[in-house]
Amino acid sequence: MTIEVHNYDVLIIGAGGAGLRAAVEAREAGLRVAIICKSLFGKAHTVMAEGGAAASMGNVNDNDNWMVHFRDTMRGGKFLNHYRMAELHAKEAPDRIWELEVWGALFDRTKEGKISQRNFGGHEYPRLAHVGDRTGLELIRTMQQRIVALQQQDGLDFGDMECNIKVFAELTITDILKENGKVSGAYGYWRETGAEVLFEAPAVVIATGGVGKTFKITSNSWEGTGDGHALALKAGANLVDMEFLQFHPTGMVWPPSVRGILVTESVRGEGGVLTNINGERFMFKYIPEVFKKMYADNEEEADRWYEDQDNNRRPPELLPRDEVARAINTEVKAGRGTEHGGVFLDVSKRLSAEVIKKRLPSMWHQFYELAGVDITKEPMEVGPTCHYVMGGVEVEPDTAAAVGVPGLFAAGEVAGGMHGSNRLGGNSLTDLLVFGRRAGAAAAQYVKNNGKNPVSEAAIAAAAAKIQAPFDREGGENSYSLHAELQEITHNLVGIIRTGAELQSAIEKIAEIRKRSANVSVSGGRKFNPGFHLAFDLDNMLLVAESTAKSAIAREESRGGHTRDDFPGMNSKWRQVNHISSFDGTKVNVREQVLPMLPKELFDLFDVHELEKYMTPEEIAKGGSN
Numbered sequence: 001m002t003i004e005v006h007n008y009d010v011l012i013i014g015a016g017g018a019g020l021r022a023a024v025e026a027r028e029a030g031l032r033v034a035i036i037c038k039s040l041f042g043k044a045h046t047v048m049a050e051g052g053a054a055a056s057m058g059n060v061n062d063n064d065n066w067m068v069h070f071r072d073t074m075r076g077g078k079f080l081n082h083y084r085m086a087e088l089h090a091k092e093a094p095d096r097i098w099e100l101e102v103w104g105a106l107f108d109r110t111k112e113g114k115i116s117q118r119n120f121g122g123h124e125y126p127r128l129a130h131v132g133d134r135t136g137l138e139l140i141r142t143m144q145q146r147i148v149a150l151q152q153q154d155g156l157d158f159g160d161m162e163c164n165i166k167v168f169a170e171l172t173i174t175d176i177l178k179e180n181g182k183v184s185g186a187y188g189y190w191r192e193t194g195a196e197v198l199f200e201a202p203a204v205v206i207a208t209g210g211v212g213k214t215f216k217i218t219s220n221s222w223e224g225t226g227d228g229h230a231l232a233l234k235a236g237a238n239l240v241d242m243e244f245l246q247f248h249p250t251g252m253v254w255p256p257s258v259r260g261i262l263v264t265e266s267v268r269g270e271g272g273v274l275t276n277i278n279g280e281r282f283m284f285k286y287i288p289e290v291f292k293k294m295y296a297d298n299e300e301e302a303d304r305w306y307e308d309q310d311n312n313r314r315p316p317e318l319l320p321r322d323e324v325a326r327a328i329n330t331e332v333k334a335g336r337g338t339e340h341g342g343v344f345l346d347v348s349k350r351l352s353a354e355v356i357k358k359r360l361p362s363m364w365h366q367f368y369e370l371a372g373v374d375i376t377k378e379p380m381e382v383g384p385t386c387h388y389v390m391g392g393v394e395v396e397p398d399t400a401a402a403v404g405v406p407g408l409f410a411a412g413e414v415a416g417g418m419h420g421s422n423r424l425g426g427n428s429l430t431d432l433l434v435f436g437r438r439a440g441a442a443a444a445q446y447v448k449n450n451g452k453n454p455v456s457e458a459a460i461a462a463a464a465a466k467i468q469a470p471f472d473r474e475g476g477e478n479s480y481s482l483h484a485e486l487q488e489i490t491h492n493l494v495g496i497i498r499t500g501a502e503l504q505s506a507i508e509k510i511a512e513i514r515k516r517s518a519n520v521s522v523s524g525g526r527k528f529n530p531g532f533h534l535a536f537d538l539d540n541m542l543l544v545a546e547s548t549a550k551s552a553i554a555r556e557e558s559r560g561g562h563t564r565d566d567f568p569g570m571n572s573k574w575r576q577v578n579h580i581s582s583f584d585g586t587k588v589n590v591r592e593q594v595l596p597m598l599p600k601e602l603f604d605l606f607d608v609h610e611l612e613k614y615m616t617p618e619e620i621a622k623g624g625s626n
Contacts (some may be wrong), residue, residue: 003460004197008034009447010440011186011199013173013228014207016044017136017432018412018439020143020207021167025440027150031447033165034199035147036188036224038208041169042144045209045221046432049136050264052118052128053433054426055093056149059114060126061309064089067605068124073427074606075290076122076320077390077420078559079575079614080241083598084397085418089427089434096433097129105142107131119269122320122424124294125309133264133362139429164411171197173227174536176204176235176408177455181389183235183407184453187463194526195229196464202453203443204392206232206410207401211245214541214548215386216491219251219262226339228414230540232393233547233583237402240416240578240593242391242544243551244561247425247496249324253342258370260385263345263363265425265497267380268317270359271306272347274328275379276336282343283316286327290613291319306350313437322422322560325384332383338355342383349374382498390415390423390561391551394580399442400435407446407453411439421560470535476521479534482513484544486538489513494549504552510549511587514542546588547581554579554590572616600624 010026012019017039028032034171036043045504058141070090074081101107103116107129121618131138147165155161185200208228212220229239250263268274276282285301287295295316296302302315318322328343337343347356353376357364360375367373367380389477393410394403400415412432419427455619470476493506522532557571558564578593603611603624612620 003351003464004195006034006197008032008199008201010034010203010205010443011201012036012205013186013231013411014044014209014412015041015167016046016207016209016412017139017143018436019044019102019205019207020140020147021433021436022207022409022411022440022443024143024146024150026444027165027436029105029444030442031444034201035165035167036171036173037167037169038172038191038227039170041167042140044140045224046140046429047137048219048221048262049139049429050133050262051120051266051269052095052135052426053097053139054120054123054127054424055097055129055430056090056127057094057097057115057117057129059110060117064125064127069093070602071605072123073424074420076422076424078422078570079420080559080578080595081420082397082417082596083602084596085435087602088397088438089418089431089596092434093430096437097380098359098432100139100142103142103146105131105138107138118266119318120265120425121268121318121324123426125308128163128266128269130266132358133266133360136429146473149505168197172533172536173231174467176231177459177463178235178405179453179456179459181406182450182453183405184455184459187460189467189526192528194529194532196467198455198460200455202450203407203409203447205439205443206408206414207412207413207439210387210413211389211541211544214486214490214545216487217251217259217260217496218386219248220386225537226540226544227537228410229392230543231549232402232405232408232410232414233543233581233588235405235408237405237408238394239391239547239581240394241421241551242389242547242581243579244390245386245548245553246321246388246390246561247325247384248387249321249328249384250345250382251387252371253338253381253383254340254371261366261370262387263380263382264360264384265321267345267347267360267363270347271350272317272345273315274317274324275344275346276331277338278336280336282336283319283324283327285574286323286330287316287319288323290610291323295319301567315570320422320424325496326386326563328382337383338381340381342381344379345382346379348378353377386424388413388428390416390419390421391465391548396437400439401442401446407450409439409443411435421562470520471526471530472521473519473521477516477518479520479522479538481529482517482520483534483538483541486510486513486541490545494545494552497565498552500553503549506549507546507553510542510546514546517542543583543588547590550588551581552588554592572614573615576616576619597622597625599626
């Protein structure tokens, strides 16, 4: 087979917000850039982010600033975040939003003409810049237009719009290639034809998003199969804290055809309340001790907060996502859920139909068209859905460089560390922009410092053999059946509530599926063959699931997106531990690593009594790392 070959300076795998922002930065540094997307250009999962992008611009409440945003992010992550990533994010997010506006993003406005900002769970002040409930779509539209603008300039300067930055749509990467211990490129195939493609590039930025399709019920679309996590592992990089999966508290639960589709947190930010089948507004029962000073314990105060935030505590519906998801799960398990296994979310009693359709147009349309529910008159039926993975590629905070693999970078959901044990809503979109930019800049600098690193014939032959292997087997395992089995295991044994015994069972079952997956066979040709694609997606999801289960059984506490029924409380000693996953070619190995300590200037941003709820007495006594 003839292999299509391309040469670039920087290869971006993923065309969502992080990938496109990295591509812009690398191209503006004067380098040639290729952008790979698994689906169509413009269909990255970023478009599904609805509520807004968190940035402390202070447009609605001028008490907001980067220090408050930093504190909220650390609290949301239960202080397991890499402090430097949270610091950079809080400081740089406003600039990234203003930059988007300069590039043409059309944000909703305040009466004074500033970018409007809305409330979201875990954020002390209104902080989310938004475009109705279609913010991710606007971000992608703006970033794509920026790419086109760069191409148009190249067309004027060089007579070829794609000479320096080109998009390769509907192409799957199966291997990151290395020579002499450093990145040399990537190998993959066109999804339509199966024709193989080699990209020679000394720097690769992974920006592939999440892992949701590893689970049975998810808000993720079909692309979310953990490709970047697995590519990084197989290239010799590490994953950090893969036990932390965020189950968004509000996904659609009925009808079955739409189960898991996201119901944006902005419904609660705009005043939506959660009730059980008995009509009880149950979230008041589930306010953790560490949050009681900040959240109202009665309906009257919670309702007043929407009009007077300075003199009232926040409604408990706006607790961080992990707390709300666990509360809903508890209500359903106690028999107080709906007949379809959810609870009710109602915004119709607080806002007029006109306001709902203006502020939440996608939600109104989504429920009306898919569930036959008019949310201006009726409550929504919602329940937890696998939404986001806090764990990801271990990176250097300032450069987004993957630890241990020169030339490899990661940004966005595929990168770990920024969000700790739980991500606050709205932090994801600015995470994409802040660290996408940093990844692109660092990749460009790396190439300028190191130059080309040619791919060997042996590496090409090995990558090609891997793609052909499923077709050479006959009568083997079916990838669809194995995927269905894997999803049942993760749903039942590695889900929102976990136990040691169930996790051990999951590890054993995942290992058995991995053995069987080595004999997956694909019938037919390469053209238009979804079974062919799933054979590679399955391998990636098995690596992700193994890493998640092994990290989860090692963490004997409950924190953020990781809840152990047999270890129900947080343990300050476990807060100091990151779990690092690596792959030896046969299995995932997980080891403990000490979490970097807050430096004194960041330590001093918190009330010491609050830190006592998270840190050991020894850590408190040190008062920071310097």
